[in-house]
Amino acid sequence: MEKSRAKVTSEDIADGEDKYRLFASMAFMIVVIIVGVPMWWKTTEVYRVSLPSADIMSLSDKPIEIGTKIAIYTFEKSRGELLVKELTEAYANNELWRPQFVQIAPFEKALQTKTPAGLENILLKTAEIKAGDFVFIEWPKLQEEVLLTSERSALIRSDTSSTRIKQVINLLILQTHRMQQILNANHREAVKTEAPQTEYDVVVSILNPRPDIMNAKWNVRMAVETYIAPFLKEVSQISNYTLTTQWKYQLPFEADLKQVRDASKLGRHYALGEADLPHIITSIEKNLGVGITAKPAINLVVYITPCDIAPVHIYNRQNKQATRQKVDSFISPKWGGIIIANPPAEACYNYNTAQQPVKFYVNTNDVMQIMLYQLQKLLDINVEFNIDGVKTVALEQIAPRRWEYEAYIRRSVVMHIATASNTLQSLIKLLDNISYIVINDDVGDSINDAYKKLILAKQALAAGNLLAASDYARTAFVASEHAFFDASLLAQLYFPDEQKYAIYIPLFLPIMVPVITSFTMIRKLLSKLRNAKKQKVA
Structure with a gap:
């Protein structure tokens, strides 16, 4: 009886130990599988903000549309109606351009105006011609077929045809040809155009290579504040400009100058060949100190020619002198322009005779007029053309012609929209293909903001709201560039999933072996407990 009781007691103890082992194994498995694995998965996953990928990739599905209002004023109502009808039909099937041609009916105040300038002033105010719009005004006594003013207007003769007007519009x-170049999908045929940046450094540098003999006098700060600063203020819709000036000494031109005999008082001048111009930029660029900021720089250089090689004149590839407005200058696209300020022949004649330092004053008006022209060309605002019967009035102001500048704004809007769209689509493709790139909140906000502003820019451009479209497109361009070049995108670029598994598997494999073996032990313990229960029942 006592042996049987002892036997039962030892079996009960064994059963209790098996239960503890079962509970311990199950607890271990629960901690590893239910707690450990999800925690590892969560802590090692790549944080990626949700993005409107499908919407961004479909940005190119809806082409850009450009709306604008073009008004026609004629003294005869029937002629104005005919011009509006013909011009409307000419643009009826155009997918890019949506111009709205409207007629301004003759009214008493306009009919009584005696001068074209007075008529232009009245019509610009009464017809609500806003930024991006244009008006053609009939003036019977005009010599040219079309005379473009400095405002958003042009004068036309009574016999100017709709075909000529369409040519001027295009x-x-x-500038439809330039828009097509920007939007051309075939990159081999398209002209590579860089979108205007939001900030530029405009650096005016005066180079005096021989200060020992050339005592040049020039209040360059006053000249810049009088000419360049007001101009940049007028063209600040697209970009912001930081204007600085500096003097540099002992920086000679490293070029092959050839002496040419002439009939001047000095009896000679020096020829600077067009092929040597790039070498000059290379020789002085490293000493200008314009690479200290991240902003792109526009260099405007004035070179004070020493009397021992003065005057220097630029010769083109046809070996002809290329002096413009009595000043020699040249432009290097995307870099800047150089103006050669030759001292007066009388001053250099005295130097050659007495070998004394030369004191002379730089002609501010001549130099700054050329500098303003260079700046317009570098910013791609100036429009040069040669159309029979079409002329522009002489520019008598520092600011560019309003219609030229607004054409530049329109091109910039399209470039910003196209560039931002391409940037976002390229970024989305990259992020979709490489799943382990981090997309933090900052990058996600930039992408979402750029996408929303692109939609608004397209809508404003189609509605003819040029300045609003410019603001939206500029914001979209900045946001897309910020997202694309954000440093956080590279945080795990060189830590792919394969490398992650290669690191974590050696760590987790020793832990998972007991987990796997625990399944076998649990199965045996459960089977043993079941059998013991059956024996007790029996």
């Missing part, structure tokens, strides 16, 4: 006002 080539000068809308």
Whole structure:
């Protein structure tokens, strides 16, 4: 009886130990599988903000549309109606351009105006011609077929045809050929155009290579504040400009100058060949100190020619002198322009005779007029054309012609929209293909903001709201560039999933072996407990 009781007691103890082992194994498995694995998965996953990928990839599905209002004023109502009808039909099937041609009916105040300038002033105010719009004004006594003013207007003769007006609209006002180049999908045929940046450094540098003999006098700060600063203020819709000036000494031109005999008082001048111009930029660029900021720089250089090689004149590839407005200058696209300020022949004649330092004053008006022209060309605002019967009035102001500048704004809007769209689509493709790139909140906000502003820019451009479209497109361009070049995108670029598994598997494999073996032990313990229960029942 006592042996049987002892036997039962030892079996009960064994059963209790098996239960503890079962519970311990199950607890271990629960901690590893239910707690450990999800925690590892969560802590090692790549944080990626949700993005409107499908919407961004479909940005190119809806082409850009450009709306604008073009008004026609004629003294005869029937002629104005005919011009509006013909021009409307000419643009009826155009997918890019949506110009709205409207007629301004003759009214008493306009009919009584005696001068074209007075008529232009009245019509610009009464017809609500806003930024991006244009008006053609009939003036019977005009010599040219079309005379473009400095405002958003052009004068036309009574016999100017709709075909001529369309030619002016396409080539000068809308600049349709340049828009097609920007939007051309075939990159081999398209002209590579860089979108305007939001900030530029404009650096005016005066180079005096021989200060020992050339005592040049020039208040360059006053000249810049009088000419360049007001101009940049007028063209600040697209970009912001930081204007600085500096003097540099002992920086000679490293070029092959050839002496040419002439009939001047000095009896000679020096020829600077067009092929040597790039070498000059290379020789002085490293000493200008314009690479200390991240902003792109526009260099405007004035070179004070020493009397021992003065005057220097630029010769083109046809070996002809290329002096413009009595000043020699040249432009290097995307870099800047150089103006050669030759001292007066009388001053250099005295130097050659007495070998004394030369004191002379730089002609501010001549130099700054050329500098303003260079700046317009570098910013791609100036429009040069040669159309029979079409002329522009002489520019008598520092600011560019309004229709030229607004054509530049329109091109910039399209470039910003196209560039931002391409940037976002390229970024989305990259992020979709490489799943382990981090997309933090900052990058996600930039992408979402750029996408929303692109939609608004397209809508504003189609509605003819040029300045609003410019603001939206500029914001979209900045946001897309910020997202694309954000440093956080590279945080795990060189830590792919394969490398992650290669690191974590050696760590987790020793832990998972007991987990796997625990399944076998649990199965045996459960089977043993079941059998013991059956024996007790029996």
